[in-house]
Amino acid sequence: MSTDTTAPARPAPIEDTDARWAPMLNEWAGDLWRRFHRTRNSDDWPPEWLLPAAGVAGMLLVALLLFGLVLPLLRWIGRFLVDAVDDGLGWLHDWNLTHVVLDPVREYLTAHSAGLPIDAQTLWWTWCTAGIGLFAFAFLWRAVAARLGWVLFGAATVAMVWATTTGPARTTTAGIAALWWIALSLFALRRPWTQQRVTVHLPELPWLARILQRGE
Structure with a gap:
């Protein structure tokens, strides 16, 4: 019995053919x-x-x-x-954009409060309370009357800002007032989250019932 004692082939060494x-x-x-x-x-x-x-x-x-x-x-x-x-935070601290809208409205109410049984300060706070109330009822309860009142409130606010502001800034201030109203209307006039389902009852068709009975 012979055994193969041949060693495994080793890999050929690297030939140094080039010194580069x-x-x-x-x-x-x-x-x-x-x-x-x-x-x-x-x-x-x-x-x-x-x-x-x-x-x-x-x-x-x-x-x-x-x-x-x-x-x-x-x-x-x-x-x-x-x-x-x-x-x-700096923008909220300034409140300059709100003053652009609120100051002309307050000036308009002050200038047109003569002859009323209330003073201009009471008229101003009544206007603010009405706006907050309409927004709350339109946003929380989606009352139709509140939504209609909110639309009229926004239109009247933009009109008062336009009438009070003079000079080239009139269009700018009215546009800012309309922008504020549109931004708040996204919440006040929003649609309900749940989709309402409408069930429609089709009228009875006697001739279709007779055809089905004959087929049976």
């Missing part, structure tokens, strides 16, 4: 690829180092995405939100 770095790198890469291909066809595949190497590469990729893309994006979003909130 590009050919040497090409030969080294070809030898590495041949070694990898032989190992893949053997029973020792996958090698023990492959899974840890893949895990480390995945962690490095996740870290690269996290620190290179996600964190700068989150930092930019946070800075944008802080600036937006700061600007919004």
